[in-house]
Amino acid sequence: MWKYVLLGLVILGAAHNNNEETTGCLDNGTLQISDTPEELLKAKLDALIGLKNVKKQVNDLVNFVKVQKLKKERNLPCFPISLHMVFSGNPGTGKTIVARILSQYFYRIGLCKKQVFIEVDRACIVQKYIGHTEARVKELFDKARGGVLFIDEAYALVTDSDKDFGQRAIDTIVKLLEDDKDETIVIVAGYPDKMTAFLDSNPGLKSRFPFRIAFEDYDEKELYQIFCHMANEYNLRASKQCEKLFYDLLKKLGVCTQAFGNARGVRNIFEKAVLIQANRVAGMTSPTNEDLINITPDDLKCLLDIPVQAKIERKIGFEANMQLINNTAQKSASRTRKKRVETKCS
The missing domain is CATH 3.40.50.300 (P-loop containing nucleotide triphosphate hydrolases)
Structure with missing residues (x-):
């Protein structure tokens, strides 16, 4: 049973070790790298989610550098x-x-x-x-x-x-x-x-x-893209039904505040979702491969039930965090079982 919980912890460990990469919010597309520095730069920037204005400003900078370098090579006056x-x-x-x-x-x-x-x-x-x-x-x-x-x-x-x-x-x-x-x-x-x-x-x-x-700050859709990218990076998958619940979660957390932290805030959500998913799977007798890789709406519903302050503040400690998540997940599982019984009886 505990091996599934440990699997979740291993994923979180890997996520922390690769925090720099995931905070960069790379898109899921495959980079087609050419030989020229400008096209290489453009490919890497295009792979980043959002940042439309940043990409434009960087492109302006690159054009300036390119022209000044060309002038210098031809012994022409340059800025x-x-x-x-x-x-x-x-x-x-x-x-x-x-x-x-x-x-x-x-x-x-x-x-x-x-x-x-x-x-x-x-x-x-x-x-x-x-x-x-x-x-x-x-x-x-x-x-x-x-x-x-x-x-x-x-x-x-x-x-x-x-x-x-x-x-x-x-x-x-x-x-x-x-x-x-x-x-x-x-x-x-x-x-x-x-x-x-x-x-x-x-x-x-x-x-x-x-x-x-x-x-600029990311909008809600870009933040959800980042969440899905993080999941995909660790061979997990968020079901389509998760999107609306994710937006509800953003509103509860106050996505427009500095405390949320854009991609860092999404990482907090992702890490807790992985722990909840592992806790849910650990309670299954014979989980399928789909169970092991899917982050479900129920997992995000658990996050909605956790007090806002506990989700924003990472200083509450690992044991307290785990206990809070376990309690919330157990309540959610109990409600799910009750619904199944009611459905069978009706």
Whole structure:
């Protein structure tokens, strides 16, 4: 019996290990990769679910780079290429995966000398003692030299405290952007409103980030596509009847709020659905292959019955989470059995 529950846990473990890929929300289509860097980039971007405006903005950027590179090769006057970028958007909108795709593209066309992508946040940058933060920033630039340095939640470096070294990190970043010139491409990312505060924190920041790409939130249909992609990635399948219940679940969770987290919020739903599905299958005497791979409407109904706060907050702990899911699934199974009995009697 427990082997089916363990199967669910194994799937969740694999999902966590591949979180970066699934958060990128790749579509289910097969990529047809050509030899040219531009078509390779387009194929990877087209494989991402949604992000219509992002794809348009990236295409504009690529056209600019392509023309400037062509002019340079022909010894014609060209506009100086400074590819430092600001990615603004809510969590789970694909900022990191788009940054990785661009990093690969810049390497293929020769703008990056190395295929290096360093991803950091405030915790990786700001140190406890005087002078250590500046040294840490220089160390990160050295590691990323010739490639791309991606600073996630860059706005967190901005604080009102005189005792905090976040501002020193920002000032050092500005200096290194000038000193390193084209050696390292820096991409900073974060919430739209907070990134404005970040760019205002040093007079030299705005001018050093000429490209701004805005990542919009996913709509309900795109979020359901992401859910189905996650299921398909782990050889699971959501039945057609799940779609309406998924939308009901989004409304209950407050899909329009920052707390939901776009693709990250969908991952939370998916993980809990897998646990509920495993719990349901574990109670079967002889489950079929279809039982093992199908996420059913009943599984999502269980999620609708779980209190909203428990679904949003992942800090409630694994044991408490499992107990909550088990109790909800048992109530749902009891209602299903009761309906079957009533149907037979009528």
